[in-house]
Amino acid sequence: MAENFEQHSDISAADLARLSQEAQAEATPSTAKIIWSEFKADRPAMAALFIIVGFIVFVMVGALFINTPKMMETNIMAYFNQPFTPEFWLGADSGGRSVAKQLIVGSRNSIGIAIGLTIISSTFGICWGLISGYFNGYIDWGMQRVYDFMMMLPMTMMIIVLVTIIPHYNSVTLTFIFSIFYWEGTSRLIRSRTLAEAEKDYVAASRTSGTSHWKIIFREIMPNISSLIIVDCTLSFAENIGVETGLSYLGFGLPSQTPSLGTMISNANDPNNITQYWWTWLPAALEIIILCLAISYVGQVLRRAADASQRQGAAD
Amino acid sequence: MSLIEIKDLKVHYPIRTGFWNRITDSVRAVDGITFNIEAGETYGLVGESGSGKSTTGKSVVGLEKVTSGSILYKGQDITKAENRRKLDYNRDVQMIFQDSLSSLNPRKRIEDIIAEPLRNFEHLSKDDEKLRVLQLLDIVGLDADALYKYPHQFSGGQRQRIGVARAVATNPKLIIADEPVSALDLSVQAQVLNFMKKIQREFGISYLFISHDLGVVRHMCNNIAIMNRGRLVEIGTRDDIYNHPLHIYTKRLLAAIPETNVNQREAHRASRLAVEKVYQEQQSKYYDDDGEAYPLVQISKTHAVALPQALAQQLATQEGEVQA
Incomplete structure (x- = not known):
């Protein structure tokens, strides 16, 4: 069998090293390189990337040095302390608690929930959509009825009810509660693309090459819809920051002793705070706006990197 | 014994209608066909678009669910998935697709594309595998640079040759070529076809060559x-x-081959019109009451046509063919 090929080709084992080196020189750059050159071509996105990474690292590390229970203690002497003072950089709220410290711990909580929620719900949604779209037929039918049932449940109401039933909940349980409901949009999106992708000839070619179904789904089809997955993940990350924030704002998110971006923004419920004590809510609001903008810039670059025809980076 | 024996193969797609989504009718894409493919030969399957030739090819390679009938390979019916698995069937029967771009995964490097069947069926060491891929690229006339490139960096002819290399990788006995050159321009068509012929000579592969282009099939x-x-x-x-077509459909297909000889343009036109006239006037003679083809009738040892016995005999004597 191997002799058969040797007979009809001049290439032998001796040439292997030389030829693979030659091929290496002509190789197409790796995905990481492509993404990096794409970032270099887009200055605002580069800045956005540094803002996001720097900020997340800062709040994750910074929160470790803050004693949260102590920070949340009421200090009547610092009642609505003015900002830009040595002790209170961003002032204090009605409980005399430092806004700056609350912002760091609150960002850690909110971003942590958003990251956890994005990872869990997107992973589940992507798997659900890929499997449903690839196998089609009865499997698809069954999985889509489950999806329809989940869609039918009123999401916000269910979350509020679950939050009130569960006695001791924290950011981890909250993340899981959110995850039950937030995989649906992703799964429909991925399913519709998978349906189209599974009809293509390269899938048929993989099947005639003896590749198993699971390998085809996750190694052949998934890389081909990666641009869709990346865009969906970045957008849902930005959206998920809002999910926790919104629910905490309504008072059903994290417990009141756990600061989050949502609880800080809910300071704006009080007209006094809006007019006089702007420092209690404005920093958190600005942070959310800047973070979401930055994430969507980064998402755009990733999408361009995944689609060869949209690239702006230098081709090398 | 033939390499592949196809017996009364049927592929029907159900049509569902009404409130209960019941099966009310079916599209008969392939409706009872029987033929054998011998080892080392190229078997041509010709017909217009939608005549079921691609469906036949896909059934033979195991991509299509067969309604009834059997396909025998080494005495086993490979329309059943478990028999295919037992025989490692796709190691011996591979496929070349019509659209070279969509048949190569755009996210995989050429090395991974060609090595895919090797990884599943042969389990070679890393170096042996790379060597085999390089040899395959050499056989289809591509440089070693191609190894780490992506499909979109190649021209249509090069891509189709990569498709050929992948199909040949496990040294199969039969390759289903589903209109392998109909998406390519003429000079590249000849190039790819000649590579296919060269590989057939060297490896003794059979082809099931599906096409609507009678020039290529010839x-x-x-x-x-x-x-x-x-x-x-x-x-x-x-x-x-x-040279001795009997069925009106064959005659029409042959008449449709473009002729480049300008001097005889009028003569060709006349003969085309004559065939078309026969088709229009005598359609009922060539097809049964439902507009479907008759069962095949043997005319000579090699020649069979789907006509009623009497008409087939009459046409055969007209054509001056020797009776079997």
Whole structure:
């Protein structure tokens, strides 16, 4: 069998090293390189990337040095302390608690929930959509009825009810509660693309090459819809920051002793705070706006990197 | 014994209608066809779009769910998935697709694409595998630079040659070539076809060559089957089909081959119109009451046509063919 090929080709084992080196020189750059050159071509996105990474690292590390229970203690002497003072950089709220410290711990909580929620719900949604779209037929039918049932449940109401039933909940349980409901949009999106992708000839070619179904789904089809997955993940990350924030704002998110971006923004419920004590809510609001903008810039670059025809980076 | 024996193969797609989504009718894409492919030969399957030739090819390679009938390989019916798995069937039967771009995964490097069947069926060491891929690239006339490139960096002809290399990788006995060159321009068509012929000579592979281009089929095939509306209408050697066509559908296909000789333009036009006139006037003679082809009738040892016995005899004597 191997002799058969040797007979009809001049290439032998001796040439292997030389030829693979030659091929290496002509190789197409790796995905990481492509993404990096794409970032270099887009200055605002580069800045956005540094803002996001720097900020997340800062709040994750910074929160470790803050004693949260102590920070949340009421200090009547610092009642609505003015900002830009040595002790209170961003002032204090009605409980005399430092806004700056609350912002760091609150960002850690909110971003942590958003990251956890994005990872869990997107992973589940992507798997659900890929499997449903690839196998089609009865499997698809069954999985889509489950999806329809989940869609039918009123999401916000269910979350509020679950939050009130569960006695001791924290950011981890909250993340899981959110995850039950937030995989649906992703799964429909991925399913519709998978349906189209599974009809293509390269899938048929993989099947005639003896590749198993699971390998085809996750190694052949998934890389081909990666641009869709990346865009969906970045957008849902930005959206998920809002999910926790919104629910905490309504008072059903994290417990009141756990600061989050949502609880800080809910300071704006009080007209006094809006007019006089702007420092209690404005920093958190600005942070959310800047973070979401930055994430969507980064998402755009990733999408361009995944689609060869949209690239702006230098081709090398 | 033939390499592959196809017996009364049927592929029907259900049509569901009404409130309960019941099966009310079916599209008969392939409706009872029987033929054999011999080892080392190129078998041509010709017909218009929608005549079921691609469906036949996909059934043979195991991509299509067969409604009834059997396909025998080494005495086993490979329409059943478990038999295919037991035999490592796709190691011996591979496919070349029509659209070279969509048949190569755009996210995989050429090395991974060609090595895919090797990884599943042969389990070579890393170096042996890379060597085999390089040899395959060499056989289809591509440089070693191609190894780490992506499909979109190649021209259509090069891509189709990569498809050929992948199909040959496990040294199969039969390759289903589903219109392998119809998306390529003429000079590149000849290039790819010649590579396919070269590989056939060197490795003794059989082809099931599916095409609507009778010029290409004449260049490639020894035995030809003409397909129309899911059924075979004529089977024969190259000589039978091109020089003694009996069925009106074959005659129409042959008349449709463009002729470059300008001096005889009028004569060709007249003969085309004559064939078309016969078709219009005598359609009922060539097809049964439902508009479907008759069962095949043997005319000579190699030649069979789908006509009623009496008409087939009459036409055969007209054509001056020797009786079997």
